[in-house]
Structures are given as structure tokens and as C-alpha cells.
Amino acid sequence: MLRLQQVSWVLLALFCALSIIYLSSAASTPIYRYEILHTYPHDPQAFTQGLIYDQGSLYESTGLRGQSSLRRVALTTGKLLQIHHLPYRYFAEGLTLRDNQLIQITWQEQTGFIYDSQSFQPLGKFTYDTEGWGLTHDDKYLIMSDGSDNIYFLDPLSFVPVKRIQVRDRGQPISKLNELEYVDGQIWANIWGSNCIAKIAPKTGRVTAWINLKGLRSPSLAANPNAVLNGIAYDREQKRLYVTGKLWSELFEIKLIPGLEGQICF
Numbered sequence: 001m002l003r004l005q006q007v008s009w010v011l012l013a014l015f016c017a018l019s020i021i022y023l024s025s026a027a028s029t030p031i032y033r034y035e036i037l038h039t040y041p042h043d044p045q046a047f048t049q050g051l052i053y054d055q056g057s058l059y060e061s062t063g064l065r066g067q068s069s070l071r072r073v074a075l076t077t078g079k080l081l082q083i084h085h086l087p088y089r090y091f092a093e094g095l096t097l098r099d100n101q102l103i104q105i106t107w108q109e110q111t112g113f114i115y116d117s118q119s120f121q122p123l124g125k126f127t128y129d130t131e132g133w134g135l136t137h138d139d140k141y142l143i144m145s146d147g148s149d150n151i152y153f154l155d156p157l158s159f160v161p162v163k164r165i166q167v168r169d170r171g172q173p174i175s176k177l178n179e180l181e182y183v184d185g186q187i188w189a190n191i192w193g194s195n196c197i198a199k200i201a202p203k204t205g206r207v208t209a210w211i212n213l214k215g216l217r218s219p220s221l222a223a224n225p226n227a228v229l230n231g232i233a234y235d236r237e238q239k240r241l242y243v244t245g246k247l248w249s250e251l252f253e254i255k256l257i258p259g260l261e262g263q264i265c266f
Helices: 001-025
Strands: 029-042 048-054 058-062 069-074 080-085 092-098 101-106 110-115 122-127 135-137 142-145 150-154 161-166 179-183 186-191 196-200 207-212 228-237 239-247 250-258
Touching: 048 239, 058 092, 069 092, 092 142, 101 135, 142 179, 150 179, 161 250, 179 228, 186 228, 196 228
Parallel strands: 029 207, 048 092, 048 228, 092 135, 135 179
Antiparallel strands: 029 250, 048 058, 058 069, 069 080, 092 101, 101 110, 110 122, 135 142, 142 150, 150 161, 179 186, 186 196, 196 207, 228 239, 239 250
16 A cells, blocks of 8 residues: 555656646747848838748838839849839738749738739739738648738638638737748748747647847837838748848848747747
8 A cells, every 4th residue: 555655656746747847848938039140221111011032032012002012122232123013092911922923912902912923914813801911821822811810821722711720829819910921831920019020830820939039120210110020031942031121221131049938029
């Protein structure tokens, strides 16, 4: 009987230890800092809503009514190479490049546009039932945010939603998901109005890590509530990461540096 009690206490202690380890792990989300590798010019009039890197250039979607556009920009100089203006009624948002087509969504107009990536010739349009904020793809689905804690996966041919995930960090909803980029099997999302980018597991919606870009924005923009971090572009071949913001005069190539677990990004 004594031996049985001793074994029971050992098993209980082991269970408690494992539970503590699990809860400790579950309670902390890794956070990354950054190092600036290169700084490039960026149009300070561009209200950046979507950003893509492709073959040495950046494709950019800019917002605001009467100023919304699709543009191609030289990475190193910031020179405008090509532009397509949207009609006044549209407020452009996220952008992605798939199969030589650029797909651009709008904010409250529930309308998306499809363009030839070389000529910017309009090829068609589609509709959706939510607001449009960020857009990316994983080679199978289009992936869209609407400013809530939801991320939608759309069939790339019919543009019909196929599934939805809700983004959570340690059980708490993470909303204001804005510009999106698909990076190495995860969805990266700017959190509107913050210095943060969330790395999100596409199957579960769990935030696997945070990137804190505090200090990247120029102090001269601090008084402008609209000049927020927004714009993630990834060079898959060279593993280079670029970020900028709305109305920022600079675009940055950055390197991520592991930080301390358990820190709060916001």
C-alpha cells in the first residue's frame, strides 16, 4: 500500500511538472526584433495598402478615394515605373500576384479587380461579402482579411470563400488584421494602428510569433494617425524581407532577430 502511494505521488508530481511546462509554453508567444539592412526611397504620398516583390520591382496598391492606384516601382530608387488609377469611388486595399495576374481588392466597395501583371490591362472583376483589407495567396487559395479577427480562404477561380480561420493569441482574438503576406508557410499580417506583425498558422489561426517594428517609423510622422506601418513584401528566392508604411518616405529591408518570450508586442 505504501509503495502504491509513493508511485501515485511520483506520477502526480510528474503530471504537475508537465502541466507547468505546457502552460508556460502556451502562455508565451515568441517575439522578434529587427535589424535594418538597407533603406530605400518610398513615395511619401503613397497610402500603402498592399505590397509585393517580384523580379527586382515592387508592386504596390495605394488607397484613398481619388488617389487609389496600382503601381510598379523600382525597388532601389523608388522610381515609379508604371501606374493604373482606379475610379474615384474605389478605395484600393490589398494586392497579390498569382499566375501572372495581379489581384487587387477594395475596402468597402466589395469589389476586386484582376489585371495582367505586365501591362496592367484589366482582365475582370469579382465581388465578396465583407470589407477588403489584406490579400495574399498560398499557391492554392487566395487569402483575405477584412479588418476583424477572421481570415478567409477563397477559391482563386470562382473567388468564393472556401474556409475561414479566426486568429488567436493565447486564446485572445486578434483583430484589425490588415496587409497580408504569405512567408515560408505562414500568414504574416500587419495589425492596423500598431507596430506589430503577427505570424499566423494557416491551419489553426494561432499566432506563432510577433514581430515588433517599434522605432521604424520616422519621428516626423508621429503626429499623423494615418501614417501607420502597412506593407510587407517577401523575396522568396533570396529570403529578403521588405516593410514600409502609409505615407512613409522610406522602405526598409530588415532582418529578424529573436527576442524574449512573453513580451507584449503592442
